[in-house]
Amino acid sequence: MTKRTIVTLLAVCATCAASFAQKYKYIDKSVSVVGNEVILISDIESSVKERRAQGMGSDKNARCEVLESMLESKLLLMQARVDSLSVNQDNVEGMLSQRVDQFLTFLGGQEKLEEYFGKPLYRLRLDWRQQFEDLSLIQEEQRNIMKSVSDMTPLDVRAYMDTVNKENLPIVPIKYQLSQICLYPDRDAAALAVREKLLDLRERIINGEKFATLARMYSEDPGSARRGGELGMASKSIYWPVFSDAAMALKPGIISQIVETPDGFHIIEVIEKKGDMFNARHILMKPQYTTEDRNKAFKTLDSLRTEIINGAVSFKMAASFYSQDAPTRTNGGQMSDPNTGSAYFEIDQLKPEDYKAIKDLKEGEVSEPVESTDNDGRPDEVKDFVVGKTNYKIIRVDKIIPAHTASFDSDFSQLQGEVMRDKQMKALDEFMEKKIKETRIVIDPMFKDCEFRRSVWASKFSE
Numbered sequence: 001m002t003k004r005t006i007v008t009l010l011a012v013c014a015t016c017a018a019s020f021a022q023k024y025k026y027i028d029k030s031v032s033v034v035g036n037e038v039i040l041i042s043d044i045e046s047s048v049k050e051r052r053a054q055g056m057g058s059d060k061n062a063r064c065e066v067l068e069s070m071l072e073s074k075l076l077l078m079q080a081r082v083d084s085l086s087v088n089q090d091n092v093e094g095m096l097s098q099r100v101d102q103f104l105t106f107l108g109g110q111e112k113l114e115e116y117f118g119k120p121l122y123r124l125r126l127d128w129r130q131q132f133e134d135l136s137l138i139q140e141e142q143r144n145i146m147k148s149v150s151d152m153t154p155l156d157v158r159a160y161m162d163t164v165n166k167e168n169l170p171i172v173p174i175k176y177q178l179s180q181i182c183l184y185p186d187r188d189a190a191a192l193a194v195r196e197k198l199l200d201l202r203e204r205i206i207n208g209e210k211f212a213t214l215a216r217m218y219s220e221d222p223g224s225a226r227r228g229g230e231l232g233m234a235s236k237s238i239y240w241p242v243f244s245d246a247a248m249a250l251k252p253g254i255i256s257q258i259v260e261t262p263d264g265f266h267i268i269e270v271i272e273k274k275g276d277m278f279n280a281r282h283i284l285m286k287p288q289y290t291t292e293d294r295n296k297a298f299k300t301l302d303s304l305r306t307e308i309i310n311g312a313v314s315f316k317m318a319a320s321f322y323s324q325d326a327p328t329r330t331n332g333g334q335m336s337d338p339n340t341g342s343a344y345f346e347i348d349q350l351k352p353e354d355y356k357a358i359k360d361l362k363e364g365e366v367s368e369p370v371e372s373t374d375n376d377g378r379p380d381e382v383k384d385f386v387v388g389k390t391n392y393k394i395i396r397v398d399k400i401i402p403a404h405t406a407s408f409d410s411d412f413s414q415l416q417g418e419v420m421r422d423k424q425m426k427a428l429d430e431f432m433e434k435k436i437k438e439t440r441i442v443i444d445p446m447f448k449d450c451e452f453r454r455s456v457w458a459s460k461f462s463e
Contacts, residue, residue, distance in 0.1 A: 028040055028041055028042045029041055029444075030444075031044065031067070031443070031444040031446065031447065032067065032070075032071060032441070032442060032443045032444065033440070033441065033442045034071060034074035034075060034078070034439060034440075034441050035074070035075075035078050035439050035440060035441075036078075037074040037077070037078065039067065039070050039071070039074070043070065044063050044066050044067055044070070045063075046117070046127070047066045047070075048062050048063060048066055049116070049117065050103075051066070053103060053106055053107065053116065054102070054106065061450060061451075063447075063450075064447060064450035064451065064452065067443075067447060067450070068450070068452050068453060068454070068457070071441070071443075071457070072432060073134070073135075073138050075432060075435045075436065075439060076137075076138045076141045076142060077134050077137055077138055077141075078435075078439070079141050079431075079435065080137035080138060080140060080141040081137070083141065083144065085137050085140045085141060085144070086140075087133045087136045087137060088136050088140075091132075091136055092129060092132040092133055092136055095132045095135075096125065096128055096129050096132055097237070098237075099128050099132075100121075100124075100125065100128070100235075101235035101237045101238065101276075102235075104233075104234070104235050104277055105232075105233075105234040105235050105238055105277075108232065108233050109233045109274065109277065110274070110275075110277075142428060145427055145428050145431050146424040146427060146428060148427055149420065149423045149424045149427050151420070152416045152419045152420050152423075154412070156419055157408065157412060157415050157416050157419055158408060160415070160418075160419045160422075161408050161415070166405070169405050169406050170405075170406045170414065170415075170418055171403060171404070171405055171406070172401075172403065172404055172405070172406050172411055172414065173346050173347065173403050174346070174347065174400065174401065174402055174403045175344040175345060175346055175400070175401040176344065176345050176350070176358065176397060176398075176399070176400055176401075177334075177343050177344055177345075177397075177398040177399035177400075177401075178334075178335045178345065178354075178358065178395055178396065178397060178398060179315055179316075179319060179328070179332065179333035179334045179335060179395070179396045179398055180319070180323070180325065180328055180333050180335055180393045180394065180395045180396070181301065181304060181315070181318055181319045181322055181323045181333055181393060181394050182323050182324055182325035182328065182329075182374070182391050182392070182393040183297045183300060183301065183322075183323075183324050183391065183392045183393070184324050184325075184389060184390075184391050184392075185289040185290075185293035185294070185297065185390060185391075185392070186289075186293060187287060187389065190287035190288060190289055190293075191265070191287050193287070193288070194264070194265050194285045194286065194287050194288070195258055195265060197218075197285060198258050198265055198266075198267050198283065198285055199258070201214050201218060201267065201283060202255055202258075202267050205255055205267075205269075206255060210228075211228070211229060211255070211269050211281050211283075212228025212229060212230070212281060213228070214283060215228050215229025215281055215282070215283045216228055216229075218283055218285070219282070219283040219284050219285070220264065220284050220285055220286055221263075221282070221284040224281075224282065224284075228281060229269075229281035229282050229283055230271065230279065230280075230281050231279065231280050231281070231282065232279055233272065233274070233277055233278070233279040234277060234278070234279070235276055235277050236248060236276050236277065236278060237276070240261040240262060240263070242259060242260070242261055243259055243261050243266065243268070243282075244278075246259045246268055247268050247270055247278050247280045248273065248278060250268065250269070250270040250280075251270070252270050252271060252272065252273070253269065253270075254269070254270070255267055255268070255269050256268040256269070263284060263286070264284050264285055264286035264287070265284070265285050265286070265287075266282045266283065266284050266285075267282065267283050268280050268281070268282045269281045269282070287390075289390050294371060294392065297369070297392035298369040298392060300322070301369040301392060301393070301394045302368075302369055304318050304322060304394065305366050305368070305369070305394050308366055308396075309366060315332070315333060315366065315396050316332035316333060317332075318333075319332050319333025320332060320333075324391075325374065325391070325393075333396070334398070337349060344401065351372055351373060353370055353371065353372045353373070354370070354372055354393075354395060356370075357370040357395055358395050358397050361397045362397065362400075363397055363398070363399055363400055364396070364397065364398075365396070365397055366394055366395070366396045366397075367394055367395045367396070367397075368394070369392055369393070369394055370392070370393060370394070370395070371390065371391075371392055372390075372391055372392070372393055373389065373390060373391065374389045374390075374391045406418075432454070433454075433456065436454070436456050436457075436460075437456070441457075441460045442460060442461075442462045443457060443460045443461050443462065444461075444462065445461050445462060447461075448461055
């Protein structure tokens with residue numbers, strides 16, 4: 001989000017808040033009572049501000065959405081206290097730190113944050129901690145309610161299939177099972193070339209040239225390059241730790257040594273530091289590979305592809321001997337999703353260049369050599385993190401499962417999850433409807449024009 005967007009959001013929010021307050025002629029008041037819990041207009045306004053500061057829009061009236069969400073949360077919170085559930089303090093502290101860092105970064109520092117919300121940071125921390133403690137209890141109560149739905153058996157899934165409208169069954173998208181033979185260019189030579197360029201730029205800056213001018217000319221971070229490499233005041237937690245550590249160790253005006261992150265290689269100049277936040281300039285450069293690297297790899301891959309097509313060697317054997325991607329080489333080249341372990345990929349799970357290479361192939365066919373990237377392959381030998389790398393590959397389409405309506409025989413696991421989620425949401429919905437009827441709830445008539453999701457709220461307005 002740009003600072004210009006933030007300014008616009010602040011202006012919109014300020015205008016809305018002012019008009020809302022002017023219309024009803026008060027500073028703060030109770031707008032709803034849920035059992036022993038009270039919802040204030042200031043609670044709603046604060047939540048609306050938070051949503052807008054994060055760029056969250058709404059097709060409907062944001063205050064109506066916030067109020068309904070708060071009403072439901074209060075009911076769950078009351079039940080969580082009745083059930084004597086406990087707060088997960090570790091999660092609360094983690095969410096609180098993330099919230100503070102997020103807003104400090106979005107709004108540009110503590111002063112602007114306090115000005116925007118009209119409260120000192122320590123009060124905001126107290127308010128947000130209470131919100132997250134309540135949220136922890138609410139989530140635990142939701143889990144308790146949904147636990148009442150046990151695992152779905154085949155009979156449950158079959159019953160669902162027999163009663164549901166066939167048009168409402170999920171559509172399973174096309175899936176591919178793929179294998180690859182992957183080669184990497186000489187990364188060491190490319191990294192050395194980048195380091196030499198950055199060392200030269202660092203020397204020029206030390207000798208008097210402006211960091212901002214060189215950043216505009218040479219940095220490969222398009223967002224900051226336009227601003228002379230300036231990143232803006234932000235929490236150190238949003239950057240790679242190695243980048244933040246290097247920046248926080250610098251004094252303003254001092255140029256760092258070369259810093260390597262998964263994004264590439266940087267030199268950094270700190271402009272300002274405040275607590276755990278800093279504003280810095282950087283010049284980013286990434287390893288570039290030569291046409292010679294590409295041609296050499298493509299020649300090898302093209303030869304392998306020809307031998308595979310002619311039957312001189314199997315794809316599995318060629319992958320075991322020639323592929324430089326360790327995770328797939330040990331499995332005869334077969335690819336798997338690193339997040340789920342599944343051997344099948346939907347289109348949006350494939351890198352665009354990989355999909356382009358195989359989209360017109362039939363089962364058993366092998367793609368032409370393609371240049372791709374690898375964000376989950378070999379760990380870098382120097383660093384602990386995994387670096388995204390250029391690679392060259394050929395891909396075989398092992399199997400294609402066409403897009404289809406989910407069926408009991410071929411998509412049982414997906415349907416089982418669908419039925420489970422459906423029953424869990426029904427259990428939660430039934431609980432909410434029951435609690436709404438049992439609980440004393442009063443809503444201020446100023447919200448009568450709201451289009452709530454639950455029609456039952458209409459009976460809760462005060463006269």
